Amino acid sequence: MLLTFFWIFGVIAMGSALLCITRKNPIACALWLVVTLFALAALFVLLDAQFIAVLQVLVYAGAIMVLFLFVIMLLNLGRPGPTDIKGPVGVLAAVVLAGALLLQLRVLSAAQLPSSIQLPAGTVAALQQQQGMVAAVANPLFNAYLVPFEIASVLLLAAIVGAVVLAKRKL
Template sequence: MTLVAFWTFAAVAIASAVLCITRRSPVASALWLVNTLFSLAAIYVLLDAPFIAAIQVLVYAGAIMVLFLFVIMLLNLGRTAPGDIKGPWGRAVAVAAGLVLVFELVALWLAAPPGELELPAGTVAGTVAARGAVQAVARPLFQGYLVPFEVTSVLLLAAIVGAVVLAKRRL
C-alpha cells in the first residue's frame, strides 16, 4: 500500500517536472512545478516527515511559487516568448549531460550506505508518533542547531534588505 502510494506520487512528481521544463509558457512551467512540490510533500508524509510536508506546502508551494507567479505577472511574461527553449544542439547537450548525471547518481545510489550508520527500523517513526510531528523536529532544531537557527534570521534580514534595495527604483 505504501509502495503503491509512493510510486504514484513519484510518477506524478517526475511527469510534472518533465512538463515543467518543456512547457514554453512560464506560467505553465510554474504551475507544473507547484504540482511537483505537492507530490513531494505527499512523499515526505510517507517518509515519516509530516511537519516538513506541511512546511513544504506552506512555504514552497505557497509562498515561493506565488512569488514566482507574481514576478511573471509583474514583468508581463505570461505569453510564450520565442527562442526560450534552445535549438537542437542545446537540446542534445542537455540530454547528454542529463544521461551522464543519471548514470553517476545511479552508480552512487547502488553503493549502499554503511550499515552501522542506520538506526533500528521505525526509530524516527516512533519518535514522531511519541512526541508529535512538531516537537520531533523542534527539539533538535532548538537544542543542537540553535546557533545556525539564529544565524538564519540574519540571512533572512539580509535577503529582505537586498530584495528591497535591488527592486526599488529610487531609495
C-alpha cells in the first residue's frame, strides 16, 4: 500500500519534471515545477519526514516559486515567442549525456551500504515517536549542527544584501 502510493507520487514527480523541462512557456515550466515540488512533499511524508514536507511546501512551492513567477512576469516572458529549446543536435547531446548520467546514478544507488554505519531498523521511527516530529529534527540542528546553522544565517544575510545591490538600479 505504502509502496503503491510512493510510486504514484514518484511517477507524478517524474512526469511533471519532464513536462517542466519540455514546455516552451516559462510560466508553464514554473507551474509544472510546482507540481513536482508538491509530489516531492508527498514523498517526504511517506518517508517519515513530515516536518521537511511542510517546509518543502512553505519554502519551495510557496516562497521560491513565487519569486520565480514574479521575475518571469516582471520581465514579461510569458508572451508567445520563439522557443528556447535547442535544435536537434542539442536535444540529441542532452539525451545522450543525461542517459549516461542516469546509468551512472543507477549503478551508484545499487551499491550496498556497509551495515556498520546503518542504525538498527526502527531507530529513527522510535526517536520520532519519543520526541515528536519537530524536536527530532531540531535537536541535532541546534546541538551537533549549531555552527553550520549560524553560518547559514550569515549566508542568508549576504544573499539579502547581494540581491538588493544587484537588482537596484542606483544605490
